[in-house]
Amino acid sequence: MTLPLHPVKEIALPGDSSRFDYASLDPGRGLLFIAHLGASQAIEVDVHAGRVVRTIDGLPGVHGVLVVPALHRVYATATDANQVVALDETTGTVLHRSPTGDYPDGLAYDPVHGTVWATNESGGSETVVDAATGAARGTVPVGGEAGNVAYDPTTRRMLVDVQTRNELAVIDPATLRITRRVPLPGCDHDHGLILAPADRLAFVACDGNARLLTVDLTTWHVTATDQVGEDPDVLAYDPAAGRLYVAAESGWVTTADNHNRRLTITGRAHLADGAHVVAVDPTTHLSYYPVPHGSAGHPTLLVYRPGP
Template sequence: MLILVGVLALAVAIGVPLVQRLTRPASEALPLSTVATVALPGRDSRFDYADLDAGAHRLFLAHMGDGTLLELDTRTNKVIATVADLPTVTGVIVVPELHRVFASAAGAGQVVTIDEDTATVLARAPAGSFPDGLAYVPTTGQVWISDEDGGAETVLDARTGQPVATVPLGGEAGNVRYDPAGDRILVDVQTANQVAVIDPHTRTILSRAPVPDCDHDHGLLVADGRAFVACDGNNKLLTLALPGLTKLGALDVGDGPDVLAIDPARRLLYVAAESGDVTTVDLRPAAGRVTGRAHLADNAHVVAIDPTTGRAYFPVPDTGAGHPGLVITAPSQETHP
């Protein structure tokens, strides 16, 4: 009761309506249906990022709590390989043209290069104190890795698997993405509430764009001619115009928004949150429009989408049976443009 009184006093003092301060956005049915829930190996522990090679029908899941990378065939939904000895594995990306997978083993401070076809480790290299999200730059043949705690980007030669540079950011590194239209790197500087714009050829910071109305910009996606920023401190999704990164709008999403993914055929953005809430956003309006917001599964904060089928993959620590699993959804017919 004392806490509530304090909140009341604060809301009145700063002139913010109490309803605005305390009311969470209403749930709205997701335009999705669950088509399968697949059991996964390992302990009932946290997953982090995921990535998908649609052409090869391969899905890669970073099982952070288990220190493993799972490789699944999306035609059968079966695990076909497990890469072990990846302590606290966080970020993962697949680069189909190189037949390479890159994973951040944060517990070892390494980025690990893996052969996509054989699931064998090709190289390990230092990548800071807590390597996390990754992005591939095809114009330089390099992988950029966010060192979250170290406040920097590690730049890796994708063919040799060895680091070539470090770019300090001046704050905690959130997610990192490549903007192909501008041939530049965008990275969240989450403790400064900024997006840093970097030339990947010279590895110099070109500009820093503030993200208004955003607390702790962590998630990031460049797609559909815009940049999308997930603010996990105040549960917002910001839409920014490219190339200038000017704000187009802000939407309410689930508690602790983390991973963003797009279904390009339907122009539908998915926001997966730590709470297990998923928000879907129609990208046809410039600022986006929420089409669904609901709880999908506990800890469903990771999502990868197959652009050819529209199926979305959400790895979770426990499906209710005491073991990890993969929740697979398909879009409803009415989500088609």
């Protein structure tokens, strides 16, 4: 299979060719924040101008990164320091640091309660902090190794992968209690997670057996299972186009289209070594992949547009 993607350009990234991790886009301002894990930095890229704005230091072993445009803030997990770090989106200044559990990874934002949730992967919990002040709001043990976390704006619940139990935990952010556990038959080690709230669907990537599960958020049943690239990691969803992107540690990217709440795989191919991170712009429909080695052999942000 090929990918229905066409290269647009490559944007040179600073630093060495060590590992990148999550990326998060503010589409309104055209600012993409990339976790350069190996350099303990966040890289800020102006995707409209096609240039790097700044690098932000002081983020030891940074994994997760999440921009919250409404707050003009960026949150990052400094994994080696077991911290969530809040940054000013405009200046890159560190605003506060909050302690987490062991090995904080992915992040999600709850706009109703004004909180940031950090997944403590090996710690098996979620750390909840006040988005404005960084003050601790609580900790939610999930009963196993924690994967990614996502906020459902329809039910105002948090969903968390519990990857050693092959299930989703549903948490009420008002009480910080698990209200439901959703089994994921056919999944080995659910790590990746993203929602299509308008369609009441969750997409779960299982890195142990290279499967993508579609979960109906109304019935809580798995409605489809698809093959993706080996060791899937980061997912991105373009709600306007109904298009899902699954980037894998193997460098394989899978694309799928969501029509009438059903996924159709439209492409699967090796994009580039290290292409396990993807972000998508819902306004331009461009997708972004930071990789350690571009065509010139240096760290690069690959930019693609969809097409037939």
